[in-house]
Amino acid sequence: DPSGPLFGIPGREPTMTARLAELGAFVQSGATDVAWRLEQLELLRSSLQEEKEAMCAALKSDLCVDEAQATLLQIASMYGEIDAFIDGLQEWSAPQKVDTPAALLPASSYVQAQPKGVVLVLGAWNYPFNVTIGPAACAIAAGNCVVIKPSELAPETAKVMERIFSRLDQRAVHCVLGGAEVAAELVSSSFDHIVYTGGSRVARLILSAAAQNLTPVTLELGGKSPVIICDGINLSEACKRVVAAKFTNTGQTCIAPDYILVERGIRDKVVELMVKAAHDMLGESSHKSSHYGRLVNGQAAERLQACLRESHGGKVLIGGADVPQDTAEGHRYVHPTLVLDPVKDSRLLNDEIFGPILPIVTVESHEEATAYINSKPKPLALYVFAPDKVAEKVLEKTTSGGAIVGDALVHKGNPNLPFGGIGNSGTGRMHGRRGFLELSNERAVMYRPLFMPSPLTLPVNASLAKAAYAYATMRPGKALGKHALKIIAALIPFILMWLRRRRLL
Numbered sequence: 033d034p035s036g037p038l039f040g041i042p043g044r045e046p047t048m049t050a051r052l053a054e055l056g057a058f059v060q061s062g063a064t065d066v067a068w069r070l071e072q073l074e075l076l077r078s079s080l081q082e083e084k085e086a087m088c089a090a091l092k093s094d095l096c097v098d099e100a101q102a103t104l105l106q107i108a109s110m111y112g113e114i115d116a117f118i119d120g121l122q123e124w125s126a127p128q129k130v131d132t133p134a135a136l137l138p139a140s141s142y143v144q145a146q147p148k149g150v151v152l153v154l155g156a157w158n159y160p161f162n163v164t165i166g167p168a169a170c171a172i173a174a175g176n177c178v179v180i181k182p183s184e185l186a187p188e189t190a191k192v193m194e195r196i197f198s199r200l201d202q203r204a205v206h207c208v209l210g211g212a213e214v215a216a217e218l219v220s221s222s223f224d225h226i227v228y229t230g231g232s233r234v235a236r237l238i239l240s241a242a243a244q245n246l247t248p249v250t251l252e253l254g255g256k257s258p259v260i261i262c263d264g265i266n267l268s269e270a271c272k273r274v275v276a277a278k279f280t281n282t283g284q285t286c287i288a289p290d291y292i293l294v295e296r297g298i299r300d301k302v303v304e305l306m307v308k309a310a311h312d313m314l315g316e317s318s319h320k321s322s323h324y325g326r327l328v329n330g331q332a333a334e335r336l337q338a339c340l341r342e343s344h345g346g347k348v349l350i351g352g353a354d355v356p357q358d359t360a361e362g363h364r365y366v367h368p369t370l371v372l373d374p375v376k377d378s379r380l381l382n383d384e385i386f387g388p389i390l391p392i393v394t395v396e397s398h399e400e401a402t403a404y405i406n407s408k409p410k411p412l413a414l415y416v417f418a419p420d421k422v423a424e425k426v427l428e429k430t431t432s433g434g435a436i437v438g439d440a441l442v443h444k445g446n447p448n449l450p451f452g453g454i455g456n457s458g459t460g461r462m463h464g465r466r467g468f469l470e471l472s473n474e475r476a477v478m479y480r481p482l483f484m485p486s487p488l489t490l491p492v493n494a495s496l497a498k499a500a501y502a503y504a505t506m507r508p509g510k511a512l513g514k515h516a517l518k519i520i521a522a523l524i525p526f527i528l529m530w531l532r533r534r535r536l537l
Contacts, residue, residue, distance in 0.1 A: 048217065048221050049221070049222075052150055052221060052222060052223070055149075055150045055177035055179075055203075055204065056149050056150050056177070056224075058177055058203050058204055059147050059149055059150070059175065059176060059177055059204075063203070063204075064147055064175040064176070064177070064204060065175070066121060066122060066125050066175075068175075068201070069121060069125075069172055069173055069174075069175055070118060070121060072172050072200050072201060072204075072205070073114055073117055073118050073121075073169060073172060073173060074118065075199060075200055076114060076165070076169060076172070076196070076200060077111065077114050077115075077118075079196045079199045079200075080107070080110060080111070080114075080165070080196065083192055083195065083196055084103075084107060086192050086195075087102070087106075087107055087161060087189070087192055088102045088103065088107070089188070090186075090188035090189040090191070090192045091106055091160075091161075091188075091189060093188040094157070094160070094185075094186040094187065094188050094189055094328070095157075095158075095186070095281070095282070095284070095325050095326065095328060096282075096325040096326040096361060096364070097281065097325050098322055098323050098325075100323075101280070101281070101323070101325075105159075105280060105281065106159055106160075106161055106162060106281075107161060109162060109444075109445050110161060110162060110165055110166060110169075112445065112447055113166050113169065113170075113447050113463065113464070114169050115447075116447035116448070116463075116464045117169060117170065117172075117173035117464075117468065120464070120465060120468070121173055121468075124145060124465055124468050124469075125145055125175070127142040127143070127144045127477070128142060128143045128144075128145075129141070129142055130142065130143060132478070134503075135500065135503060135504070136478075136480075138480070138481055138484075139478055139479060139480040139481075140478070140479045141476070141477070141478045141479075142477045142478075142479075143474050143475070143476060143477070144474070144475045144477050145174070145468070145469060145472040145473070145474055145475075146175070146472060146473050146475055147174055147175035147176045147472065147473070148174070148176055148224040148225050148471055148472060148473050149176060149177070149223075149224030149225075150176060150177045150178070150179065150223050150224050151167075151171040151174075151176045151177070151178045151179070151223065151224060151225045151226070151227065151471055152178075152179050152181070152218055152219070152221075152223040152225070152226045152227070153167045153168050153171065153178060153179070153180045153181070153227045154181050154215060154218070154219070154226065154227065154228040154229065154230070154238070155167075155180065155181065155182045155183050155193075155229060156183050156229040156230045156286075157183035157185040157186035157189075157328050158281060158284040158285065158286070158328070158386075159281065159285070160182060160183060160186040160189040160190070160193070161189060161192075161193065163229040163252065164180060164182050164183075164193060164229075165193065165196070166462070166463075167227040167229070167250075167462060167467070168180050168197070168205075170227075170462060170463075170467040170468060170470070170471055171225075171227070171471050172200075172204075172205070173467075173468055173471075174468050174471040174472045175472075176224070176225075176471060177203075177204040177205070178204070178205055178206075179206045179207075179208060179218065179223070180193070180197055180205075180206070180207045180208065181207075181208045181209070181210065181214060181215055181218060182194075182207070182209065183230075184209070184210065184211045184212075185328055185329065186328070190209055191209075193207055194207045194209055216237075216241070219237075219238050219241040219242060220241045220244065220245075221245070222245045222247070223245075223247050224247070224248075225247065225248050225249070225250070225471055226238065226242055226247055226248070226249045226250070227249075227250045227252070227460075227462070227471075228249065228250070228251055228252070229252040229253075229286075230252075230253070231253065231254065231384075232253050232254075232255075232456055235251050235253055238251075239251075249459070249460075250452070250458075250459065250460030250461075250462065250470055250471075251453070251458045251459045251460065252286070252451075252452060252453070252458050252460075252462065253286070253412065253453055253456065253457050253458040254286040254287075254384055254386065254412055254453075254457060254458075255290075255384055255409060255410075255411045255412050255453070255456055255457040256290040256291060256384055256385075256408060256409075256411055257287055257288065257289060257290050257411045257412055257413040257414065257415070257432075258289070258290065258291055258292075258293060258401075258404075258405050258411060258414060258415070259274055259289045259291070259292045259293065259415045259416075259417065259440065260292075260293050260294075260398060260401045260402075260405075260414075260415070260416045260417065260418060260426060261274075261292060261293070261294045261295070261298070261302055261417045261418070262295050262298075262398050262417065262418035262419065262422050263295055263297055263298045264418070264419040264422070265417055265418060265419060267298060267301055267302060267305055268305055270417040270438075271302060271305035271306045271308075271309045272305075272309045272313075273417075273438075273439050273440055274289055274292065274306070274309075274390075274415070274417075274440060275306060275309040275310050275313055276309075276313065277289055277415075277439075277440035277441040278388070278390050278440075279310070279313070279314060279324075279368050279388050280441065281325060282324065282325040282326060282327060282366070282387065282388050283385065283386065283387040283388035283389065283390075284325075284327065284328065284332075284386055284387060285441065286386075286412060287412055287413040287434070287440075287441055287444060288386075288440075288441070289390065289415060289440055290384065290385050290390075290391075290411075291380075291381060291385075291390065291391040291392070291393060292306075292390065292391070292392045292393065293393050293395050293400075293401040293404060293405070294392060294393070294394060294395065295395060295396070295397060295398070295401075296394050296395065296396055299392075299394050302392070303349060303370075303372060303392060306349075306370055306390075306392065307349055307350055307370065310350055310368055310370065311350070314368050318367065318368055319355070319356050319358075319359040319360075319362075319365055319367070320358075320359075324368070326361045326364035326365055327364045327365070327366060327387060328364070329364060330363040330364055332364070332386075332387065333363060333364050333365060333366050333387075335387075336366045336385070336387040336388075336389055337353040337355075337366060338379075339378075339379045339380055339383065339385070339389065340352060340353035340369065340371075340380075340389065341353050342378065342379060343378075344371065344374040344375060344378035344379070344380050345373070345374055345375035345378060346371040346372055346373050346374030346375070346378070346380070346391065347371065347372040347373065348369065348370070348371055349370040349371065349372055349392075350367070350368065350369060350370050351366075351367030351368050351369025351370065351388075351389070352367055352369060353367075354367075355367075366387055366388055366389070367388070368388045369388060369389045369390070370390050370392060371389065371390070371391045371392065372391075372392050372394075373391075373392070373393060373394055374391050374393075381393070398418060398422050398425065398426055401426070402425075402426055402429050402430055405430050406429070406430060409455055409456040409457070410431050410432060410433075410453070410454045410455040410456065410457060411432045411433070411453075411457055412432065412433045412434070412453040412457035412458060413432060413433060413434045413435065413436070413440075413441075413443070414426075414427075414430060414432040414434070414435040414436075415435070415436050415439070415440040416435065416436070416437045416438075417437075417438060418437070420437070423437040431454060432454065432457075433451070433452050433453035433454050433457050433458060434449070434451065446463075447463050447464040448463075448464050448465075449463060449464075450462070450463055450464075450466035450467075451463045451466075451467075
């Protein structure tokens, strides 16, 4: 029931509808101006520094992530995103002047980014701090109030985030803990925007609920992000980068390589190098390594082991479904696994893997690889390891949320690049200025003076209509550029004024 109690301020528990109205009124009051936003972002930044040890401990508990990996990949990257908002906010929030067509002169036109209102952020468990705090910081930068619900599947990180967000302005920022029932209540309420990171099944439920209120939704999903490896490059370095990207966070990364398409002529060499890179980085007894993590829960591990136990038709190069008896947190453990040429209808090549299993598929050429990718839903990311001319052809003939030539994953760390999917892999864009605009209302504003009569009157003058049509359909060459046209257009109101005074119009 969206009108029931869920969150509030100490001492009183208003209904959801009433609290959202309060948050919306706070934005409308102008309290979330640029100075307030900068203050909140700086406070968020300092809170992250103070909670660094607690964040590492929580990630260790929830995902068995060691401190070095947690620091580099789950925590440090947030500062760049927050700093991008702090550095760009003054410019982004200022009115952006745009050209006005000559026929509408005299006038001036602007685009003004203004807060949407109250934003709901639904976080995920795989990179719980990044995918929850990042969108929340974006919402604050755009001047919105924000309600944050971390994933209940990473309970320790959720508790840390509740503490972090409690240090911000509680008139505008709220962190709500709970499970699916809490999320269902939130998404059925009248927020001004929803940002969700997670899987496509839940995304469809959120879209259905949000549609009842016509609430716009940004979806950061996943899918099967392919890797193409072609001849003519440094194969050893390419394989190292793919292995590192795949097995980071035990493969639980939305933009992790999901499968490899490798040209037949170099397949055996790539297989050899992939196996070597995996052993070098993870060891031959990864279940004993303190640097190799675990799946989020036993259900996730069982799903992946079931994919390996089925008749997938491929050759298991390393890893497999068996779990050694002396494995800590064995119910959440899955070997780092490479599978060569599973059959096309196997779950390994159709379901998003989201774990430490990497199929390697043989193709005859980059053209076949491109055709294979285009036969599937559009991926969140595409990674191409090929000579530049080949890579350009692949990029021209494929579509994906993001793409990297020569590496994997790292584009996520550039706040100047928009991040998001297309089709089944998501909708909308986050990060930096693109995220700021995603959570802003880009209001179109035009100023027109009243000191002269408008050419638009009723009934419409036939001669004026003909002249306007001729002007609209002409294609002036260089000799009659747009500046000359603007001068001519600016004279039209004065001509109209003279004609009206002479009662000729």
